[in-house]
Every structure is written in structure tokens, then in C-alpha cells.
Amino acid sequence: MTKEVIVNGALGKMGQEVVKLLNRTDGFKLVSAVDKVDIGEDIHKLLGVSAPVVEIESDLAEAISKTEPDAVVDFTTPQVVMENIETGLENGINMVIGTTGITEADIDKIEDWTEEAEAKVIIAPNFAVGAILMMKFSQMAAKYLDQAEIIELHHDQKLDAPSGTAIKTAELINEVQNATEKEVDEIEKIIGARGGEEGNINIHSVRLSGLVAHQEVLFGGVGQTLKIRHDSINRRSFMPGVKLALESLDEVDGVVYGLEKLMEF
Numbered sequence: 584m585t586k587e588v589i590v591n592g593a594l595g596k597m598g599q600e601v602v603k604l605l606n607r608t609d610g611f612k613l614v615s616a617v618d619k620v621d622i623g624e625d626i627h628k629l630l631g632v633s634a635p636v637v638e639i640e641s642d643l644a645e646a647i648s649k650t651e652p653d654a655v656v657d658f659t660t661p662q663v664v665m666e667n668i669e670t671g672l673e674n675g676i677n678m679v680i681g682t683t684g685i686t687e688a689d690i691d692k693i694e695d696w697t698e699e700a701e702a703k704v705i706i707a708p709n710f711a712v713g714a715i716l717m718m719k720f721s722q723m724a725a726k727y728l729d730q731a732e733i734i735e736l737h738h739d740q741k742l743d744a745p746s747g748t749a750i751k752t753a754e755l756i757n758e759v760q761n762a763t764e765k766e767v768d769e770i771e772k773i774i775g776a777r778g779g780e781e782g783n784i785n786i787h788s789v790r791l792s793g794l795v796a797h798q799e800v801l802f803g804g805v806g807q808t809l810k811i812r813h814d815s816i817n818r819r820s821f822m823p824g825v826k827l828a829l830e831s832l833d834e835v836d837g838v839v840y841g842l843e844k845l846m847e848f
């Protein structure tokens with residue numbers, strides 16, 4: 584059965600990739616493209632793809648009521664992601680969330696909303712399979728090398744720091760090293776912070792034009808260091824993971840946090 588999908592943040596760097604993913608993948612249909620940017624033209628003129636003719640909607644709730652989709656994919660901003668999730672769940676719609684800036688306290692709240700809504704939410708700070716492997720390898724290394732720091736490097740338009748991937752990586756390392764439950768105090772939602780400390784892990788954030796998404800996890804041990812690095816060369820790197828999440832919505836319950844939960848190791 585064809586899954587009908589709304590893309591929220593459709594005109595953004597990631598939203599445009601998801602629109603293209605839906606258009607080239609059998610079994611999925613883009614039914615609405617939501618964004619706050621008013622472009623005054625329809626989506627395929629902007630994206631240059633033979634997208635089915637969908638209007639650009641500016642309001643997610645309205646788009647949901649018009650199309651009654653099977654799922655919403657959200658790649659918007661840290662400032663608005665929680666209200667978007669609440670809107671989708673209030674309407675009983677399953678959601679795939681790529682937007683970052685979601686804290687552990689937010690996840691507790693989303694779990695409550697999901698129970699009431701009987702809908703499912705898959706949240707992944709990073710959908711690139713290589714990035715998931717980087718995190719899993721880092722978790723393995725953390726058993727044997729007790730010191731680690733993270734350097735994450737992104738394009739200069741990224742609004743938040745540290746990245747969601749770096750925070751998730753630090754959480755996985757801290758789990759193994761039984762670190763204190765210290766979250767990044769305040770995930771800076773505008774460029775300004777240059778990192779933070781998550782548990783025992785210091786995170787350093789680089790923002791430069793020309794970069795896409797890159798992370799190095801540096802471990803220190805007796806007389807040695809270990810470096811584990813992942814590079815997203817372009818944003819198509821995230822699309823197999825987004826497709827996996829959309830396909831997995833029927834198989835999961837409640838809230839799934841992290842694409843690794845959908846992968847077999």
C-alpha cells in the first residue's frame with residue numbers, strides 16, 4: 584500500500600532531499616509540502632523535479648486535515664520541532680523526526696503525547712548509516728579507552744551546537760562509562776556556542792562554509808589514541824535512513840530514539 588507523506592520543512596536543505604526521495608521511491612507519495620518560506624510558486628518549479636503537483640502549505644495542521652497522511656517527516660528547526668511533533672500527534676499521525684535540538688526531557692514529553700495519540704514517532708539525530716556505525720564503534724571503544732572528546736564539523740548555516748549527533752554519541756559513550764547524567768546545559772539554538780559537555784565528554788563544534796556534516800571521536804588510552812570519523816559528503820547520505828524509518832513505522836510502538844534501534848548488529 585502506498586504511504587502518503589507530508590514533508591514539513593520541505594523547502595529546506597534536508598526537506599528538498601526528502602521530497603526527491605519520495606518522488607523516486609515506489610511505495611511513497613508526497614501529498615503535501617509544508618514550509619514557512621513563502622515562495623509564491625509551486626514546489627516542482629522550485630525543486631526542478633517532476634514532483635506531483637502539491638501546493639506549498641504554510642501550516643502543518645491544515646496540511647494534515649486536507650490530506651490525512653500516513654506520516655509526517657519533519658526537518659525544520661530546533662525552535663519549532665516540539666510544537667510540530669505535538670501537532671502531528673494531536674492528529675494521530677505517525678512522525679519521522681530528523682530535526683535536532685530534542686533533549687531527553689523532551690523525549691519524556693513526546694512519550695506521554697504518543698501514548699495518548701496512539702501514534703508512533705521515530706526520532707534520529709542522524710539518519711546516515713555510516714554515522715550510526717561511528718556511534719556504535721565509539722560505544723565499543725568506550726569500554727576499553729576511558730577518555731574521549733568529540734569534534735563535530737558542519738556548514739556555517741547550522742543553527743544549533745553541539746550537533747544532535749555529537750550529543751547522541753556522547754550519550755552512548757556515557758552509558759558505557761556510567762558517566763554522571765549531565766546534559767548539555769542549553770543546546771544553543773543560534774550560532775554562538777562552540778560546543779558543550781555531555782556527561783564526561785567534551786564536544787567541540789566547528790562551523791565553516793564548504794562543510795556538510797562531519798564528526799571525529801577521539802579516544803585516549805595508555806600510550807595511544809583512537810580516532811573514529813564519519814563524513815557526510817552530501818545530504819543524500821541521510822536518505823536510506825529516512826526511507827528505513829518510514830518503512831519501519833508499522834513495526835514499532837511509541838517513541839524510537841536513534842536509527843540504531845531499527846538496525847541489526
Ligand SMILES: NC(=O)C1=CN([C@@H]2O[C@H](COP(=O)(O)OP(=O)(O)OC[C@H]3O[C@@H](n4cnc5c(N)ncnc54)[C@H](O)[C@@H]3O)[C@@H](O)[C@H]2O)C=CC1
Nearest residue numbers: 592594595596597618619659663681682683707708709710
Ligand atoms: N537527522 C539527520 O540525519 C539530520 C538532521 N538535520 C537537522 O534537520 C534540521 C533542518 O536542517 P536543514 O534542512 O539543514 O535546515 P534548513 O534551514 O535548510 O531547513 C529548515 C526548513 O524548515 C523551515 N521551517 C522553519 N520553521 C518552520 C515551521 N514552523 N514549519 C514548517 N517549516 C519550517 C524553514 O523555512 C526551512 O526551509 C536541523 O535541525 C538539522 O540539525 C540535518 C541533516 C541531517
Ligand SMILES: O=C(O)C1=N[C@H](C(=O)O)C[C@H](O)C1
Nearest residue numbers: 683708709741746747748796
Ligand atoms: O544540521 C546538519 O546539517 C546536521 N545536523 C544533524 C546533527 O545536528 O547531528 C545531523 C547531521 O550531522 C547534519
